[in-house]
Amino acid sequence: MSAEATIQLTVNGRNRSVTTDPQRPLLEVLREDWELTGCKYGCGEAQCGACSVIVDGRRSFSCRTAISSVEGKNVRTIESLANGDKLHAVQQAFLEEGALQCGYCVPGMIMTAVALLEEKPLPTDAEIVEAMNRNLCRCCNYPGILNAVRRAAKNNNGGGK
Ligand code: FES
Numbered sequence: 001m002s003a004e005a006t007i008q009l010t011v012n013g014r015n016r017s018v019t020t021d022p023q024r025p026l027l028e029v030l031r032e033d034w035e036l037t038g039c040k041y042g043c044g045e046a047q048c049g050a051c052s053v054i055v056d057g058r059r060s061f062s063c064r065t066a067i068s069s070v071e072g073k074n075v076r077t078i079e080s081l082a083n084g085d086k087l088h089a090v091q092q093a094f095l096e097e098g099a100l101q102c103g104y105c106v107p108g109m110i111m112t113a114v115a116l117l118e119e120k121p122l123p124t125d126a127e128i129v130e131a132m133n134r135n136l137c138r139c140c141n142y143p144g145i146l147n148a149v150r151r152a153a154k155n156n157n158g159g160g161k
């Protein structure tokens with residue numbers, strides 16, 4: 001284990017600080033230290049997308065992101081999306097399309113879709129597939145997921161709340 005360091009960052013709009021092994025994965029700190037358990041552990045090898053969060057506007061695999069590498073950055077997890085009882089447009093679209101079976105992949109799918117729609121409010125199907133293709137769904141609910149991202153783009157005409 002490396003010597004501990006104190007890392008400061010913003011998580012879901014709140015200043016956070018942690019003193020820990022700087023190589024610890026962001027996913028572990030989010031889940032274990034801050035109880036932000038929406039992001040999931042799947043493969044641990046940046047291959048499935050279950051742990052996806054948004055770092056400075058870009059989707060990141062938090063399982064392979066050292067906490068030291070997000071020093072001073074802005075991290076968003078799925079817990080930041082809903083506004084009270086009002087779901088984010090992408091969450092709402094997943095619900096309306098029934099784009100979940102076991103649900104394990106869904107937080108990562110949603111965060112990836114949010115990052116996409118913030119960058120490209122009206123993506124083509126090819127752009128949706130390209131953006132989502134590193135997120136795996138073991139239930140193979142890919143048609144529903146594609147429909148949900150399409151619906152979110154259409155309903156929202158953009159990616160914001
Ligand atoms: S758990 Fe991070 S990509 Fe699979």
Ligand code: FES
Nearest residue numbers: 101103137138139
């Ligand atoms: S809904 Fe089960 S893994 Fe995607």
